[in-house]
Structures are given as C-alpha cells and as structure tokens.
Amino acid sequence: MSAKYRAAVLGSPIAHSLSPVLHRAAYAEMGLRSWSYDRFEVDEAGLPGFVRDLDASWAGLSLTMPLKRAIIPLLDGISDTAASVEAVNTVVFTEDGRRLGDNTDIPGMVAALRERGVDKVESAAVLGAGATASSALAALAELCTGPVTAYVRTAARADEMRGWGERLGVDVRIADWSEADAALRAPLVIATTPAGATDDLADAVPAAPGTLFDVLYDPWPTALAHRWAEAGAGVVGGLDLLVHQAVLQVEQMTGLDAPLAVMRAAGEAALAAQSH
Incomplete structure (x- = not known):
C-alpha cells in the first residue's frame, strides 16, 4: 500500500470551497480512514514554496483561482486536456515522484450535461468570457456540432473567445452582451458569469x-x-460540475472508483446548511 494519503485544495480566497466536503465524504464512503483532505489559502506568490515543501505523503492537489495557470511551470507534465485551455485544476503525485497536471473541469462539464441527457446539440450559447x-x-468541442455564440462585454x-475557438476547433461567433436575451433561445446555454450578472435576463426566458x-x-x-426551471426545462448547476470534476480528482488521486451519489449528497447538505 502506498504511503500517499494527503490531499488538499489550494487557492485564494479558499474559505468558501466545498472541495473538502466532497473529498472527505468520498474517503469516508471508500473506507480510506487514513486519508485527509484540507484547504490552504495560497496565492500565486506563495505557490512555488508550498509545492516545494510537500513530502512523499502527498497524493494530489486541487487548484482553484488564481492558481490554475500558475501551477503549470511547477509540474513535470500536463495532460492534453489541461494544455488545451492552459489551465490545471488537478495535480497527481506519482509513485516515482513526478507531478502531473490535469483539468477535470472539462470532462466534468461533459459528464454533468450527459447525466441530464444532453449528449449532442446543434448550437449553443456561452454567457461570459472568463x-x-x-x-x-472545450466541453462544447465534444458536444456541439455547430456554432457557439459567445456573449461578451468587451472587444x-x-x-480571447475567438482565439480559444480556433485553438479548440469550435466555430465561435461573437455577440455583444446587450444582445444576451437572444442567447436564451439556444438549445444549450452555458452561463459562466459571476453571481448576479445574469439576473436581468430572467424575464427574457x-x-x-x-x-x-x-x-x-x-x-x-x-x-x-429559477425562471428556467419554472419553464419546465432542464437546468444543470454548479454543484453538478463541482461533484463531477471532484469524482475524477478522487479517482486520479486514489486509483479507486469514487461514490458520485454520496459526494453529491454531501455537497447538497453543506449548501443547505450554509443557507440557514
């Protein structure tokens, strides 16, 4: 049995992260009683020192903003998926001491959509450009057979979105944010904006x-x-994405199958507790 049993999520700010809830629930269900998963407030300046000081007990890291790009120069290699968007959210420490980066957000998005029956669409809209x-x-490169319209605020x-489209092989069309009402008629709409940014669009569903x-x-x-669900249509949320990408992280770090339903239930319970 490997001596690796430690993992954590790094970022700044990090106090809000649900990752410890999800990973710890997985470890408990999987019987990994010696495993721990913590959170550490780490910014870009502190990242090299943090990674340098990790010992052989570490199995992996989850990375959130602003570290997904900053980690890349510190790694021995990254997956094609991570390279496609120049972002790493998962680091696995191998038995021979290498540090390998991956991106589970992209397959996590695909898995979350497929779970809700979205396997192929002829077009899509993306709100935001971060x-x-x-x-x-990158997820739409797998799911969308036609054009993707990105609704953005600045030239x-x-x-940037045109550049990503060319790189990922996606036919990206650009529209101004002022026309975002039109986005809501697409077969698939992906909202990537901060809290409150799409509230004004609710009446246009x-x-x-x-x-x-x-x-x-x-x-x-x-x-x-909320308005989308009232219309009786399918809604996939951020927790779906968080759970699916965390499942992939747990599996990469432990080498075992992760308990999706248990992790989702833990995340739902944590969010419900926060809202009270």
Whole structure:
C-alpha cells in the first residue's frame, strides 16, 4: 500500500470551497480512514514554496483561482486536456515522484450535461468570457456540432473567445452582451458569469427553453436558473460540475472508483446548511 494519503485544495480566497466536503465524504464512503483532505489559502506568490515543501505523503492537489495557470511551470507534465485551455485544476503525485497536471473541469462539464441527457446539440450559447468560458468551449468541442455564440462585454474578451475557438476547433461567433436575451433561445446555454450578472435576463426566458448550465452553486438557484426551471426545462448547476470534476480528482488521486451519489449528497447538505 502506498504511503500517499494527503490531499488538499489550494487557492485564494479558499474559505468558501466545498472541495473538502466532497473529498472527505468520498474517503469516508471508500473506507480510506487514513486519508485527509484540507484547504490552504495560497496565492500565486506563495505557490512555488508550498509545492516545494510537500513530502512523499502527498497524493494530489486541487487548484482553484488564481492558481490554475500558475501551477503549470511547477509540474513535470500536463495532460492534453489541461494544455488545451492552459489551465490545471488537478495535480497527481506519482509513485516515482513526478507531478502531473490535469483539468477535470472539462470532462466534468461533459459528464454533468450527459447525466441530464444532453449528449449532442446543434448550437449553443456561452454567457461570459472568463476562465470558465474557455473550459465551456472545450466541453462544447465534444458536444456541439455547430456554432457557439459567445456573449461578451468587451472587444478584448471577444478576441480571447475567438482565439480559444480556433485553438479548440469550435466555430465561435461573437455577440455583444446587450444582445444576451437572444442567447436564451439556444438549445444549450452555458452561463459562466459571476453571481448576479445574469439576473436581468430572467424575464427574457422563452416559453420552451432548451437546457441551461449555470456554473454557479452559491447562491442557488440563480434568478435565471429559477425562471428556467419554472419553464419546465432542464437546468444543470454548479454543484453538478463541482461533484463531477471532484469524482475524477478522487479517482486520479486514489486509483479507486469514487461514490458520485454520496459526494453529491454531501455537497447538497453543506449548501443547505450554509443557507440557514
């Protein structure tokens, strides 16, 4: 049995992270009583020192903002998936001492959508153009057979999204944020914006919308997700993404199958406790 039994999530800010809840629930269900999963407040300046000081007991790391790109120069290699968006959210420490980076956000998005019956769409819309939007485009490279319209606020963001589209092989069309009402008629809408950014769009939800994937999980539901659900349409939330990407992390770090349902229930319970 390997002596590796430690893992953690790093980022700044990190206090809000649900990752410890999900990973610890998995360890408990899997009988990994010696395993621990913690959270550490680490910024870009502190990251090299933190990684350098890790000993052989470490199995892996989860990374959130602002570290997903900063970690790359500190690794021995990264997966094609991580390279496609220049972002690593998972580091696994191998038995021979290598540090390998991966991105489980992208397959996590695909898995969350497929779980809700979204396997292929002919077109899609992405609201926003930040780091999560590039992961959304990478997921859509697998799921969308036609154009993806990105609704953005600035010319610089438009250029970024065009660049990601070219890199990922996705036909990205650009539209101004002022036209975002039109996004809601797409078969699949992925909202990657901060809390409150899409609230004004809630009144524009069509009578029979497609599927909404809103990457937020707190507060939940967003105004847009609430109205979408009222219309009787499919809604995938940020907790779905968080759970699916965490399942993949647990499996990579432990080498065992992770308990999806148990992890989701733990996340739901933690969010319910926070809201009271």
